[in-house]
Amino acid sequence: MTLVDQTRTRRAPAPSRQMLADHVYDAVLDLLIDGELRAGTALGIDALAREFGVSQTPVREALARLESTGLVRRTALKGYRVAPVATPEELVRLMQARLVLEPSLAELAADRLTPQLVADLERAVHDLATAPLGPSFHEFRQYWEADERFHRIIAEATGNEFLLSAYRALGGQIQRFRLFGGGGVTDSDHCVAEHTRVLDGLRTGDPATARAAMAAHITEARDRALGAYDAPDPANA
Known part of the structure; x- marks a missing residue:
């Protein structure tokens, strides 16, 4: 890598919080739709943050967006879970x-x-x-x-x-x-x-x-x- 390439790499802007939240949202949505996350599965914020290599903030934002679709549900003091299968x-x-x-x-x-x-x-x-x-x-x-x-x-x-x-x-x-x-x-x-x-x-x-x-x-x-x-x-x- 040349010095110019190294400089460009150092100056590359870090992903915004919104971009990170979008990434987590898309990744979890893929898992939900493809059935890899079953109804009732707990969605731990800490675990998802580690899995996707991000902080907790974009994970919280992504889960809040998913909650608005009904795909996940949040219970006070218990966190998020995959929603039950629709009847x-x-x-x-x-x-x-x-x-x-x-x-x-x-x-x-x-x-x-x-x-x-x-x-x-x-x-x-x-x-x-x-x-x-x-x-x-x-x-x-x-x-x-x-x-x-x-x-x-x-x-x-x-x-x-x-x-x-x-x-x-x-x-x-x-x-x-x-x-x-x-x-x-x-x-x-x-x-x-x-x-x-x-x-x-x-x-x-x-x-x-x-x-x-x-x-x-x-x-x-x-x-x-x-x-x-x-x-x-x-x-x-």
Whole structure:
């Protein structure tokens, strides 16, 4: 290594606390989604800090973010644990909430349609359709991110900060209900088609059409998810 290289190495900025928290968040999320951390597993802050080679602060921040998704839970004096497996009854209640909120978001967004909004949604659908679909979270993460981005863009387009806050609180909980699948993405064709219909509904500029398309998407997604609970476990076949 030359003196110049050594100088550059010494002057390289240290990772920020936010970058470290993001790293821990992503790493723990991978373990959760891939089933390497089972329901009820204790998530010790000291142990995670040692494992990832960081201080306790970014670990605390990452776990707090994961708590907001419902993937982990914190109990006073006991710390964090992986959340229990979501039940069909909880899924039904979540989808009831989505059916109250998201069709209304689509309805309002249709009234505020812009070329940029359409372009952003088209990009999200394209990314959804072309994302990898392997069995591990590392492989299908782009798919999930495109799905979430599509719905978030619609929520942001309403221009209503209160509805956006409600969507964020609700949207975070969706991750927990993807845990039970355990086999990656199995409904890509359905999901891409439904998102395309929502986009087409928004393109009409008719709030009622956009609302109906979003309601149909949420309903069909609910029915597929409930069907996955009833499907036999391949590991036990």
